[in-house]
Amino acid sequence: MKRLSHLSPDECVLLTAARLLDGRIVWRGQDGRWFDRVAQATCLTAEESAAALEEATAQAARQGVMGVYPVVARKGAPPQPVSMKEHIRAFGPTVHPEFSYAPQPEASS
Amino acid sequence: MKQPVGHYAYESRDREFLQERIAEFEDQVKRRLSGALSEEEFKPLRLMNGIYLQVHAYMLRVAIPYGILDSRQLRKLAHVAQRYDRGYGHFTTRQNIQFNWIALEDAPAILRDLAEADMHAIQTSGNCIRNITSDEYAGAARDELMDPRVHAEILRQWSTLHPEFTFLPRKFKIAISGSPEDRVAARFHDIGLLARPSENGPLFRVFVGGGLGRTPVVGQELFDSVPEAELLATLEATLRVYNAYGRRDNLYRARIKILVQTIGIEPFREAVKAELAKMDLSHYRLTPERVAAIRARFAAPELHAVDDADAVLAQHQKEDPDFARWVQSNTHPHFDEGYSIATVSLKTPGDIPGDVTAEQMDGLADIAERFAFSELRVTHLQNIVLGHVRKDQLYALWQGLKELNLAAPNIGLAGDIVSCPGLDYCTLANARSLPLARKLGARFGDARLQEEIGALSINISGCINACGHHHAGHIGILGVDKRGSEFYQILLGGQAGDHASIGAILGPALSEDDAVAAIARIIDHYLAHRNEQESFLEMVTRLGKAPFKEVAYETV
Numbered sequence: 001m002k003r004l005s006h007l008s009p010d011e012c013v014l015l016t017a018a019r020l021l022d023g024r025i026v027w028r029g030q031d032g033r034w035f036d037r038v039a040q041a042t043c044l045t046a047e048e049s050a051a052a053l054e055e056a057t058a059q060a061a062r063q064g065v066m067g068v069y070p071v072v073a074r075k076g077a078p079p080q081p082v083s084m085k086e087h088i089r090a091f092g093p094t095v096h097p098e099f100s101y102a103p104q105p106e107a108s109s
Numbered sequence: 110m111k112q113p114v115g116h117y118a119y120e121s122r123d124r125e126f127l128q129e130r131i132a133e134f135e136d137q138v139k140r141r142l143s144g145a146l147s148e149e150e151f152k153p154l155r156l157m158n159g160i161y162l163q164v165h166a167y168m169l170r171v172a173i174p175y176g177i178l179d180s181r182q183l184r185k186l187a188h189v190a191q192r193y194d195r196g197y198g199h200f201t202t203r204q205n206i207q208f209n210w211i212a213l214e215d216a217p218a219i220l221r222d223l224a225e226a227d228m229h230a231i232q233t234s235g236n237c238i239r240n241i242t243s244d245e246y247a248g249a250a251r252d253e254l255m256d257p258r259v260h261a262e263i264l265r266q267w268s269t270l271h272p273e274f275t276f277l278p279r280k281f282k283i284a285i286s287g288s289p290e291d292r293v294a295a296r297f298h299d300i301g302l303l304a305r306p307s308e309n310g311p312l313f314r315v316f317v318g319g320g321l322g323r324t325p326v327v328g329q330e331l332f333d334s335v336p337e338a339e340l341l342a343t344l345e346a347t348l349r350v351y352n353a354y355g356r357r358d359n360l361y362r363a364r365i366k367i368l369v370q371t372i373g374i375e376p377f378r379e380a381v382k383a384e385l386a387k388m389d390l391s392h393y394r395l396t397p398e399r400v401a402a403i404r405a406r407f408a409a410p411e412l413h414a415v416d417d418a419d420a421v422l423a424q425h426q427k428e429d430p431d432f433a434r435w436v437q438s439n440t441h442p443h444f445d446e447g448y449s450i451a452t453v454s455l456k457t458p459g460d461i462p463g464d465v466t467a468e469q470m471d472g473l474a475d476i477a478e479r480f481a482f483s484e485l486r487v488t489h490l491q492n493i494v495l496g497h498v499r500k501d502q503l504y505a506l507w508q509g510l511k512e513l514n515l516a517a518p519n520i521g522l523a524g525d526i527v528s529c530p531g532l533d534y535c536t537l538a539n540a541r542s543l544p545l546a547r548k549l550g551a552r553f554g555d556a557r558l559q560e561e562i563g564a565l566s567i568n569i570s571g572c573i574n575a576c577g578h579h580h581a582g583h584i585g586i587l588g589v590d591k592r593g594s595e596f597y598q599i600l601l602g603g604q605a606g607d608h609a610s611i612g613a614i615l616g617p618a619l620s621e622d623d624a625v626a627a628i629a630r631i632i633d634h635y636l637a638h639r640n641e642q643e644s645f646l647e648m649v650t651r652l653g654k655a656p657f658k659e660v661a662y663e664t665v
Contacts, residue, residue, distance in 0.1 A: 020142065022212035023167040066148045067162075083593045084541070085532055089164060093533040095461055095543040099165075099195065099210075 004046045004070060011082070012043035014073050015056050016089065017065040025089045025101075026065055028056055034065055037101065038090040039078035112408035115248065115484040115496065116177040117262045119227040120406075127224040130231065134158045135217035142214060157237075159230025160216055164534050167211045170233040171223060173487050175243035175261040175285075176204035180474035180483040185226035187470035193219050198470070200455060200463040202527060202578055203282070204242050204487045205233055209534050231269065236277045238268035238348075244286040244293050245488040248409075249450050249496040251442040254305045255287035259404045260313075260340070263395065266403075267341055274348050278355035279363035281348070282320075284489075294489065294605035296328040297321055297581060299365045300347065310397070311337040317347060317377070318369030321575035325611045326366040329374045331381065337400065342393035346384035350377065410482040410497045414447020421501035432507050434556055435518040440503065449500050451481075453493040453510060454517040454525060458554025461543050462528045463491035472513040480506045490527055490566075492520065523553035523565045523632070527578055531571030531588060532595070538571035540588025540595035541621075545569055548625050553632075562632060565645045568603070581605045583646045584628060585612040597624040601631075601657055602649045615658050627661040634660045 004013060015028035019036075026034040027041035032055065035041065044052055049070050056068045071086045073079040081087050092100035112118040134154070141151040155161075159170045171186065178186075186206060190198045193215050194208040201207055211219065223229060232239055241264045248256040264283060268274065274281070284293040285302040295301025301316035312334040319328025335343045351365045354372075369377050415421075426433035441450040453473065456462050465473070473493060477485045480502050481495035488494055498506055510516040519525045526549055529535065531542030546569050553559055568582030579585035585600035596618035603612030619627055634657060635645050649657065 018162060020148075021214055023162050023165070025165060061144055061147070084590075084595055085164075085538075088533060088541075093165065094541060095533050095547065 004049060004072065007046055007072065010075050011072055012075050012079065013046060013049035014038070014041040014043065014071045014079060014081070015049070015052055015068060016041075016071050016086070017056070017060060017068040020064045020066055027090075028052070028068075032056065032059065034063060037078070038073075038081070041073075041079060043073070043075055043079055112406070113179040113181075113484070114408045114410050114482040115258065115486070116174065116179065116407065117265075117403065118406045118408070124224065124227070127227075127229055130158075130229070131217060131220045131224060134220065138213060138217055153235070155213075155216075156234040157231070158216070158220070159233040160211070160213070161234060163209065163536055164532075166209065167213050167216070168534070169208045169211045169216065169219060169230060170201070171206050171208070171228060171230050172233050172240045173204050173206060173228075174265050175241055175247070175258055176245060176487040176489075177243075177258065178485045178487065180477045180485070182226045182228055183470050183474040183477070183485060185223060185228065187467040187474070189219055189222060190467040190470065192222075196468075197464055197466045199461075199530060200465065200487050200491050200493075202489050202491060202529070202576060203240055204489055205240055206487070207530075209530070234280075235275075236279050236281075237275050238271065238277075238281045238283060241265050241268070242282070242284045242293055242298075242489055244288055245452075245486045245492075245494045246292065246441060246450050246496070247287065247486075249443055249448075250288055251444045252290060253288045253444065255311060257285045257287035257302075257304050259400060259407060260302075260304060260311070260337075261285050262403055262407075263341070263400065264344070267344070273352065277348070277352055278357045279360070279365075281351075281365065283344075291606045291609075294578070294581060294609070295319070296609040297325075297578070297605055298328065300344065301328055307334075309336070313337070313340055313343075315343065315347075318366040318374070319609070320364055320366045321578055321580045322364070323361055323573045323575075324364075324366065324370075325575070325580040326370060327609045327611065328366075329369065331374070331378055338394050338396065339390070341395050342385060342388055342390050343381070345393055346381045346388060349384050350380045354380070410484070412445050412448060412497060414445055414499055415501055418447040418500035422503055425504035429504070431518070431556075432504055434560065435507055435516060436503060438518045438522060438560070439520045443497065445497075447500055449498050449503060451495045451498045451503065451506060452488070452520045453495065453515050454519050455492050455515065456519055456525050456550060457514055457517045458519075458524055459547055459551045460514075462526050462546050462550070469513050469515060472509070473515070476506060476509045476513075479509070490525065492525070518556050519559055521564050521566070522559040523562050523567060524550050524559055526550055526567045526569065527582070528569040529571050529576035531569075531577075535571060535576075537574055538588065539573075539590035540571050540597065542569040542571040542577060542586075542588055545586065545588075545597065545621055545624065548621070549628065552625060552629060562636065563644055565632075566604075567628075578605075579603070580611045581609070582612060583649070584631065586624065586628075587618075589618050591618065594620075596620060599624060599627060599631075599661060601654050602646065604646060613654050615654055616662055626664075630660045630663065631657050 316328035528546040532538040570577035600612030
């Protein structure tokens with residue numbers, strides 16, 4: 001994963017996890033709640049992300065999520081994770097468009 | 110209930126055991142969902158029941174012992190796909206099936222549904238003895254020396270919940286064949302067994318320490334002729350040596366192949382013999398009576414070929430060239446002259462290798478009931494075999510497959526691509542494999558072109574764990590990650606079977622499109638320069654990789 005200390009100006013950090021009940025991917029958004037759409041993820045600076053990660057990890061079990069970790073993404077609506085793996089987690093498997101989670105930003109096509 | 114053809118018929122105690130196991134797991138799931146168990150505590154428990162946490166959801170891997178299914182079981186898998194997943198399943202290179210979109214809360218109900226058809230997910234994960242794989246033509250092939258399925262079942266029963274071997278240093282894979290042509294990649298397994306008959310009962314040639322993954326190794330012969338009576342004792346002793354001396358401090362050095370490579374085959378063999386000398390062999394003796402008791406739980410197909418089956422088949426082939434092409438590539442000689450073994454390709458050009466929709470599963474179950482004694486075999490090359498089809502009925506079978514979009518005439522040809530799920534679904538992967546498989550499948554999808562190219566295996570893995578067996582492909586492709594981008598290494602010259610060898614890396618990794626173009630140039634070069642009747646693999650063996658490397662990288 002790209003190092004958080006080397007973010008470019010158009011990048012931010014998202015927090016992601018898996019939902020306990022069904023294993024679905026979730027993104028941490030407003031008020032520290034978890035959403036299943038990357039568009040609802042809160043874009044954080046590297047500095048903000050450290051504290052947010054600590055808080056989210058501490059609350060994970062109570063909120064029914066597991067495996068919280070940070071992801072580098074390009075800012076936008078929706079934000080676009082930079083690694084292919086996280087891109088697939090955010091938008092769905094590339095071989096099954098019928099299972100996609102959300103419209104991808106034009107830049108990603 | 111009538112006994113199923115081709116696999117062991119459960120007894121009531123088998124079913125009771127499954128119900129007890131499901132009840133135990135159901136309680137564990139409840140405790141996980143309530144928070145009483147942490148993920149760290151729960152993970153080994155769910156893995157023991159075949160449940161992984163993958164990229165998008167929980168994944169359930171269902172065991173298909175020695176690859177044999179009956180139509181009732183396939184219908185149950187279709188039901189699971191439809192009710193609990195997204196309408197499809199993925200057949201794997203270990204003769205299992207995976208469902209990629211499972212909810213944890215549904216897992217106990219799924220396992221109960223599977224148990225109704227005598228299926229489960231036990232030992233499809235974890236550091237234990239995994240599903241025993243076998244020859245997809247078992248009990249049907251003309252060249253077979255001995256049907257290996259009864260012994261595969263004996264090994265399944267021996268290894269299931271074996272108290273000593275539940276926490277091995279790493280996972281352990283066993284394959285067994287009874288054919289002179291090794292169709293199970295015996296030399297690429299932790300233990301590979303080749304069975305043959307003798308005047309004094311079955312004998313087993315035992316290979317040990319083979320495997321792919323991070324450190325690909327061709328297995329070595331441990332014993333040439335283990336008598337049936339000593340089979341279980343020999344395996345028990347081999348596993349004990351591995352369990353005692355296999356490394357547990359390094360995940361990547363923990364497989365038995367590393368132990369055998371480190372100490373050498375001779376010292377390993379001596380260690381197994383020493384262990385055998387300490388054992389009470391009578392406890393492990395596989396008597397003819399015990400074997401017969403297991404064999405009695407298998408039903409054999411009642412073959413009744415019609416006299417003019419060959420003539421009817423020849424007429425159908427003459428009338429329909431597409432059917433003739435399918436017969437040429439997708440059937441194999443049966444021991445009964447009036448029958449054929451038919452392979453259903455799960456590699457329709459442009460589709461995902463190994464994926465089958467619920468509708469196709471139900472359709473295949475119908476076809477198996479109509480033409481093949483309700484029996485189906487999942488292959489380690491991600492296809493389905495119908496073991497006993499009357500030759501005069503092949504045409505009707507093929508027409509049924511066409512309706513299911515499963516009639517691709519490409520078995521053993523360029524379109525018969527083996528691929529792992531790759532980064533689209535697997536958390537371990539570094540790169541996607543399925544889009545590349547689809548592109549190559551489409552590029553070489555033309556049946557005439559595949560026929561012209563001839564025998565060619567293409568294997569794709571999305572990471573070094575090699576679930577797509579890329580080292581064993583005539584053309585292997587390994588997905589790698591370079592600073593967050595996907596690249597693909599090409600290997601040439603790998604093969605499983607009697608002359609097992611590991612493919613050699615051709616050169617630097619390429620982008621997806623460049624890799625497809627490079628493979629096209631490699632195949633073009635072969636077509637332009639091959640000797641008469643020379644296969645792709647033979648040409649690679651004759652010339653080495655240099656000329657292929659030159660054409661592969663000529664425009665990069």
